[in-house]
Amino acid sequence: MRGLPPRSGTFAGRTDQLDRLVTTLAPHLEPIDASVAAVVGPPGVGKTELVLQAADRTIRERGWFPGGVLFVDLHGYRPDEAGGPMPPQRALRSFLTALGVAPEHLPDDVQDLTRLYRSALTAYADREHRVLVIVDNAASAEQVTPLLPGDPRVPALVTSRHILSDLANATLHDVGPLAPEGALDLLRAELRRKRGPAYALIDEDPEAAARIADRCGHLPLALHIVAALLADTPERPLSALICELDSADRPLDALERGTRGVRAAFALSYAKLPADQARQFRLLPLSIYDGISAEAAACLMDSSVDQARNLLRALARANLVTTDACGDRWRMHDLLASYAEECRLTESEGDGDGDALSRLADYYHRTAVAAVSHLSSAHGDGDALFEDRAPALAWLDRERDNLVTTVRLAEYAEANAPCVGLAVILSLYLTMRHHRDDLLLVSQTAVDAAERDGNPALRAAAYGIYGSAMRTANLPGEALDALRRAAKLYREVGDLANEAQMLSTVGNALQELDRFDEALEAHAAAQEAHRRSGAREDDPHLMLRYGSTLRAAGRLEEATAVLEPVLASYRAAQDREGQATVLNTLANTWSATESAEEAEAAYKESVALFRELGNGSEESGSLNGLGGLLLQQGRTTEALDVLRRARAAACAAGDAQQESRSLHNIGIVLEAAGRMGEALTTQHTARDIALKDGDPRREAEALTRISNLLRGSGHPEEAVGAAEEALRLFQACGGRYGEGEALNALADALGDLNEIEKELDARRLAADAFEQAGEPRAASTLGLLGLTLCEERRWAEAIEPLQRAVSLNAAWGKEEDSRLLLLPRGIALVKAGRCAEAIEPLTEAAKQLGEYATAGDTEAAVDEGEALLWLGHTYGMLGRAHERETGYARATLCFRALGDRDRKKTALACLQVARAATRTDGWRGWLAWLRLRLLPGAAHGDPARAQSLRLRTVFDRRIIVWVLLEAASLLIVHMLTVPDAPGWARLIFVSLVLLAQAGGKALARWTSRRQ
Secondary structure, three states, X not given: OEOOOOOOOOOOOOHHHHHHHHHHOOOOOOOOOOOEEEEEOOOOOOHHHHHHHHHHHHHHHOOOOOOEEEEEEOOOOOOHHHOOOOOHHHHHHHHHHHOOOOHHXXXXXXXXXXXXXXXXXXXXXXXXXXXXXXXXXXXXXXXXXXXXXXXOOOOEEEEEOOOOOOOOOEEXXXXXXXXHHHHHHHHHHHXXXXXOOOOOHHHHOHHHHHHHHHHOOOOHHHHHHHHHHHHHOOOOOHHHHHHHHHHOOOHHHHOEEOXXXXXXXXXXXXXXXXXXXXXXXXXXXXXXXXOEEHHHHHHHHOOOHHHHHHHHHHHHHOOOOEEOOOOOEEEOOHHHHHHHHHHHHHHOOOOOHHHHHHHHHHHHHHHHHHHHOOOOHHHOOOOOOOOOHHHHHHHHHHHHHHHHHHHHHHHHOOOHHXXXXXXXXXXXXXXXXXOHHHHHHHHHHHHHHHHHHXXXXXXXXXXXXXXXHHHHOOOHHHHHXXXXXXXXXXXXOXXXXXXXXXXXXXXXXXHHOOOHHHHHHHHHHHHHHHHHOOOOOOOHHHHHHHHHHHHHOOOHHHHHHHHHHHHHHHHHOOOHHHHHHHHHHHHHHHHXXXXXXXXXXXXXXXXXXXXXXXXXXXXXXXXXXXHHHHHHOOOHHHHHHHHHHHHHHHHHHOOHHXXXXXXXXXXXXXXXXXXXXXXXXXXXXXXXXXXXXXXXXXXXXXXXXXXXXXXXXXXXXXXXXXXXHHHHHHHHHOOHHHXXXXXHHHHHHHHHOOOHHHXXXXXXXXXXXXXXXXXXXXXXXXXXXXXXXXXXXXXXXXXXXXXXXXHHHHHOOOHHHHHHHHHHHHHHHHHOOOHHHHHHHXXXXXXHHHHHHHOOOHHHHHHHHHHHHHHHHHHHHOOOHHHHHHHHHHHHHHHHHHOOHHHHHHHHHHXXXXXXXXXXXXXXXXXXXXXXXXXXXXXXXXXHHHHHHHHHHOOOOHHHHHHHHHHHHHHHHHHHHOOOOOHHHHHHHHHHHHHHHHHHHHHHHHHHHHO
């Protein structure tokens, strides 16, 4: 009994399924239930081929069925006019004859036939002659059940287009279209079988081959037909077949060869459908969606949801539609959809499909309005169709693709107003979820529809959401053009309220470009438009945006003054979302003004409100702000915990942007805690999420920190690459502040590589970027540039950036940040020969550093001494000898207080030279000092000389030690030579000798000066 049809010589893409099927046929030592495997799937997927491959392997290769195989094709989908499905009793008679039962001994009743058939199979099994039963192409469980063995030792394989889930004791094996790789493998193998192993077109043009496989829907039947068409003309390029497939009036026309075709296979299944299922089958392709819910299908059919769901389940059992894992979304294979569309066009009379698309579009528009009403407090309490925000957001997430497609369908159908209306509704949701590509698509579609319509109100609405989409896509220039155009259109139609909103949004867009003056002008224009609309009170939404811009511009007190009344307004209106938003903005403002307690309380209240509202994205944003505040206070453990909560909230909300932001901030905290390896890993994860989400700004921020961490771990080359990529991304999205950060990271890494010129260029560009952004970081960057130039002894070049840094700090009220720059600036001026200009910065440096030194700052004390030493040098170059002497004396005092012996010795040496120049190094100096002490009024004649004389007591204290040692030596000598001399004589002797030595030295100096 080996009456199997021939199996194909090319079998590909189903290795795993074949292995599982073979496993079910293996002999079992232990008793099991009846071994029935039902292979089910839509027409043309290769169910029969899979079964034949399994049978061949188990019979020929493994010898598991010495009794042979019984095979029958039940023709379950054959039309009645062609003979209809095979009745079970006919198949049983065929099987029993094959098993050796004489035809005259066969009973007529189907039950008697079944009992005899099963007894015969058991007898074969008892004699260790296991038989494999294959029942192909069954239409229903009723048709196949009599043919199933009763003995578990005798397995059966059943194929059907229907899911035979009600078949007793059967294991279901679902077979669908091939994976893309499997489809290419099958196409390649079939062509090589037909045309020999040298056929290489598939490998020479894999992209074209993949497109052909796509046109075939990865369906094995279609692939075999295409392979035959290609084999007919082996020199024919694949591109020519693609053109043929694409240009066919009906897609299925190109997938036919003789009597074999995809359409014919589909037609057999369609013919078996009841009328209501057939109508559902025909209407589904109208939606052109990848998947559809039962509710949407009900609108398409103009039926109840329960009725639509039951029909969809019936079509799924027939493998004409598939469902997702949850069983609530349905889709149809592309080729099946093409066939259904053909059927609709030929059989649509009375279907009521003329209004089907309108009903479906109305359903999506109506439900989207209800869902979006729960996303913002501006829409009130929310439509009763959804209980609260969570189910509304879940519905929007599920239906996002279909909603976007509906906007495009409306534009295609020239339903301009519905197109723009749905696009405007979706824009809030798409912006909230950061679906940039979809937002760009619907907004551009809305603009196209509005321009075609010409209605200025429609155009204004369309350009408004288009501008917002451009902002979300980090295209600020295009955003500004669109938003300004929208504001102008609203003004032309007299809609002053919306004009105000657009102008306010223009302000926010300018803020993102760090163009704060222009942004504030836009906000002022928005408030003016709001007043012209007849409003008596400020719009809190406008004022919130205005306050946010003031905060970003560094005008923190003004921002607080604007935002606090906004908060009061939202509290009075019991607007929880508004309260949460303004509290977050206020917290950002207070954290910048060092009002830490107020900021922390505001962040926590904002977090709580957003959590109550179920807005995980904004909750994550507030938690990120709180984490940053805690880090500023050095509370790293708490900051880490808060930021991990922020990430969890973002993940729960499906907000990749906030998740990336949270990870970025976690990395910063880990870096501050010294956990560099974890910080680097975290930043890489943040970058990967931002890259996948298509968020270049977040990606660039992560790359900037990655560059710093790589540099810190000794990998400057990799750090350069990361910084350059971050710079490219920031430049693309117009973030000048971000550019400055990336350029600084690049400069640091280049400095480590000793590429000084490139480092300096990067630092200059960073300073320009920060300055254009109005960012105080410009001063510190210029300072770094100046210090690097000083290290390279390029003194003249260092002066300008150091001067700009000091000026910027003064302009921004950060004079204390200049204390470390005044000294190098003064030194650079001296080295450049501009000594007169150096006096002021050196004097100011000494003053400021002295104040910090008094507060206990040791490094400041050292720098104070250096400043005074350089001040002495500078005065000396200017010929101001007494000021020079004063500078050296003060420097000596600084270094002496620090216990810095080396620097003190240098200062003393300079002081001695200075005093020698003013002839105050000997007794003259002491006499002048004594005179000043006795006659204080003498200082008025020459204040500079007087100041230097006041510091005459600053001298090398080692002289005292030397004098004492000299006196002791003389005293000992005198005692040894004149032992009987009285004590007063010895003292006179010692004094006279010391005076003589001092006089000799003075005479020598005088003679030296005379010469």
